[in-house]
Amino acid sequence: xxxxxxxxxxxxxxxxxxxxxxxxxxxxxxxxxxxxxxxxxxxxxxxxxxxxxxxxxxxxxxxxxxxxxxxxxxxxxxxxxxxxxxxxxxxxxxxxxxxxxxxxxxxxxxxxxxxxxxxxxxxxxxxxxxxxxxxxxxxxxxxxxxxxxxxxxxxxxxxxxxxxxxxxxxxxxxxxxxxxxxxxxxxxxxxxxxxxxxxxxxxxxxxxxxxxxxxxxxxxxxxxxxxxxxxxxxxxxxxxxxxxxxxxxxxxxxxxxxxxxxxxxxxxxxxxxxxxxxxxxxxxxxxxxxxxxxxxxxxxxxxxxxxxxxxxxxxxxxxxxxxxxxxxxxxxxxxxxxxxxxxxxxxxxxxxxxxxxxxxxxxxxxxxxxxxxxxxxxxxxxxxxxxxxxxxxxxxxxxxxxxxxxxxxxxxxxxxxxxxxxxxxxxxxxxxxxxxxxxxxxxxxxxxxxxxxxxxxxxxxxxxxxxxxxxxxxxxxxxxxxxxxxxxxxxxxxxxxxx
Numbered sequence: 320x321x322x323x324x325x326x327x328x329x330x331x332x333x334x335x336x337x338x339x340x341x342x343x344x345x346x347x348x349x350x351x352x353x354x355x356x357x358x359x360x361x362x363x364x365x366x367x368x369x370x371x372x373x374x375x376x377x378x379x380x381x382x383x384x385x386x387x388x389x390x391x392x393x394x395x396x397x398x399x400x401x402x403x404x405x406x407x408x409x410x411x412x413x414x415x416x417x418x419x420x421x422x423x424x425x426x427x428x429x430x431x432x433x434x435x436x437x438x439x440x441x442x443x444x445x446x447x448x449x450x451x452x453x454x455x456x457x458x459x460x461x462x463x464x465x466x467x468x469x470x471x472x473x474x475x476x477x478x479x480x481x482x483x484x485x486x487x488x489x490x491x492x493x494x495x496x497x498x499x500x501x502x503x504x505x506x507x508x509x510x511x512x513x514x515x516x517x518x519x520x521x522x523x524x525x526x527x528x529x530x531x532x533x534x535x536x537x538x539x540x541x542x543x544x545x546x547x548x549x550x551x552x553x554x555x556x557x558x559x560x561x562x563x564x565x566x567x568x569x570x571x572x573x574x575x576x577x578x579x580x581x582x583x584x585x586x587x588x589x590x591x592x593x594x595x596x597x598x599x600x601x602x603x604x605x606x607x608x609x610x611x612x613x614x615x616x617x618x619x620x621x622x623x624x625x626x627x628x629x630x631x632x633x634x635x636x637x638x639x640x641x642x643x644x645x646x647x648x649x650x651x652x653x654x655x656x657x658x659x660x661x662x663x664x665x666x667x668x669x670x671x672x673x674x675x676x677x678x679x680x681x682x683x684x685x686x687x688x689x690x691x692x693x694x695x696x697x698x699x700x701x702x703x704x705x706x707x708x709x710x711x712x713x714x715x716x717x718x719x720x721x722x723x724x725x726x727x728x729x730x731x732x733x734x735x736x737x738x739x740x741x742x743x744x745x746x747x748x749x750x751x752x753x754x755x756x757x758x759x760x761x762x763x764x765x766x767x768x769x770x771x772x773x774x775x776x777x778x779x780x781x782x783x784x785x786x787x788x789x790x791x792x793x794x795x796x797x798x799x800x801x802x803x804x805x806x807x808x809x810x811x812x813x814x815x816x817x818x
Contacts (some may be wrong), residue, residue: 321464321598324576326569330501333579334545335572337496337507338538338552339447341514342488344457344531345388346524350352351456352379352422352619353488354635359530363480373418378618381406385487386429386622388523389454392489393430393518398447403623406428406454406616414479415459423455423490425613429622433515436640437509439502442655447510448494457486495549503539504568508561511535518638528559535564539571541579549576551585558592566597570681574599597632607804647671651680665702669709676713686712690733715743725804728752765810768793776815786813 329335352359353370369377393400407425433449438781460483465475491514499506515533518526526533540552553575555567576586589602638646644667648658651674661667667689673683687702691712695702715733718724724732724747735746748752768790769776785809794807 321574322577323570323573324413324574324580326501328580329541329576330573333541333543333572333576334497334543334547335499335503335568336540336549336552337493337503337568339493339500339507339510340536340538341491341511342457342534343491343514343518343524343526343537344394344533345487345489347382347384347388347487349382350385350485351382351385351454352485353377355485357486359525361482363478363482366482367484371481379422380486381619381638385454386624387689388521389429389452389489390624390629390632391521391523391636392491392518393433393452394629394636395521395639396430396435396452396491398430398433398434398449398452400624400629401427401429401431401622402626403427403621405621406619407613408616409455410612411491413458414477415461415484417459417479417481417484421455421458421780422616422619424453426513428453429624433541435510435513436641437506437513438644439505439509440659443504445499445502445509447496450492450494452489452491455490457483457488459484472502489699497545503572507537511564512561513641520637520640520643528561531557531559532687534559537564537567538573539568539575540585541572543574550579551587553585553588553590553599555590556591556602563592563594563600567592567599570597570599576654597605614811651684653680653684657684661688664688666692669702672709673712673716676710678713678716682716683709683712686716686733690730694737705737707733711736711742718743723747723753725754728754764794765807765814769811769814780815784812790815 345351345357347357349355350371353368355368355371356366358366370379390400404424404427406422407427408420409423409425412419423559428451430452431450433452435447435449437445439445455817459479459481462478462480463474464478465473465478493510496503496510497507510535515526515528518524518533524532528534534557536550537555537558539555542548542550551710553571555571558567559566571590578585586604588604590599591602592599596658638723643749644658644662647653647667648655651660651670661684664687666684669687670680670683674680675689691702691705694778695705698705715729715736718732719726719729727744728747729752731750732743732746732752735741735750736743740746740749772790772793775786776788790811791808794811795804
């Protein structure tokens with residue numbers, strides 16, 4: 320492990336500058352330049368065509384829907400949309416790039432000169448300037464057999480799956496992110512999270528980082544102060560979680576700080592993130608753009624989106640996530656911390672759908688952020704992947720509101736719903752969870768408890784009405800938890816006074 324400087328010392332002695340390149344796989348039905356299916360998974364090398372493999376004589380054609388999605392992303396990031404742009408060949412050799420070049424955009428991106436406002440945990444807004452967003456194709460996927468942690472080092476052989484080759488990508492490149500200071504790790508993570516939320520709001524990608532739909536290359540450099548020239552940067556490749564992005568920035572700042580404080584020089588290189596110990600390691604010295612020998616792609620016509628089409632797409636954009644969260648926070652009466660926790664848990668859309676199904680916001684938040692969050696953690700899945708729908712949670716809460724179940728019984732009912740036993744009403748009936756509606760049975764239980772507890776009855780009669788709580792517990796026990804506690808309390812108070 321590299322020598323590290325204390326984080327507090329780094330921010331006291333250096334000014335961090337970030338640059339982040341985010342790749343998002345677009346959710347089109349087919350690939351960027353051919354009709355091969357664009358779908359996650361599948362047997363290796365089954366979702367390919369001659370174009371995917373760059374076979375001689377095969378000719379690419381631009382995916383219209385991918386261009387549309389790219390324009391939407393550019394508009395959501397407040398970018399200018401090019402009136403004319405071209406694809407280029409980015410020349411380099413790697414086994415997963417069967418053509419020995421990547422079809423991308425170089426000096427003529429589809430979108431450029433934008434920005435995105437990022438909301439930090441405490442509500443502070445931080446603006447990140449966008450240099451460009453350009454279209455390109457993904458490479459295939461290498462699997463190294465026999466090496467440590469799936470890496471090529473020490474591997475006996477490698478396999479290549481070209482199913483991913485040609486999947487449409489948009490790469491979003493920031494300008495240098497300055498002024499973040501000690502909050503640089505948070506800014507980096509929140510920026511990528513903001514982009515992920517935008518992709519989902521636009522419905523241009525599933526944007527699942529664990530599947531590689533969204534990947535971030537994180538550039539970090541240090542300089543003595545904001546007036547000094549930019550320092551030498553490193554680029555940590557393919558970081559695919561918000562937590563890892565935060566830790567990557569933090570680690571690189573500490574590593575580079577230790578080097579510079581001893582008079583050393585930071586090497587411009589790519590680096591690899593290691594989840595197991597939250598470190599980075601050296602990859603290869605970083606190539607500059609001119610090393611790729613870009614030249615215009617001769618097999619593709621330029622892209623020239625009409626201004627009318629661009630404006631139509633602009634008008635079709637949904638409410639963007641930051642604006643939506645602020646509106647809902649006010650409408651629902653959530654605190655800043657409550658909304659932050661909801662967003663971080665991936666529960667906001669689920670709560671919105673539950674509210675739309677007829678539940679009050681506070682009740683919807685309660686279910687998704689307590690019982691259901693615990694269930695998701697126990698099952699090691701995301702909230703959205705639990706086998707329960709927002710409409711079912713709304714039904715469950717209505718049964719409570721209608722006095723058919725207590726919260727305690729409703730939690731037992733929810734267990735049955737999660738086990739696939741049916742909708743809440745069905746589970747309530749099957750498990751016998753409905754509150755006893757027979758007033759005669761409740762009256763009998765109240766009478767029995769009052770007769771058995773003369774001392775407590777005397778306290779209630781003397782004005783110590785809180786003592787009735789002990790009697791309520793006994794009534795609930797007599798009724799096996801299937802009584803309305805509020806109603807039982809009222810009956811007990813009346814019975815004590817009449818005793």
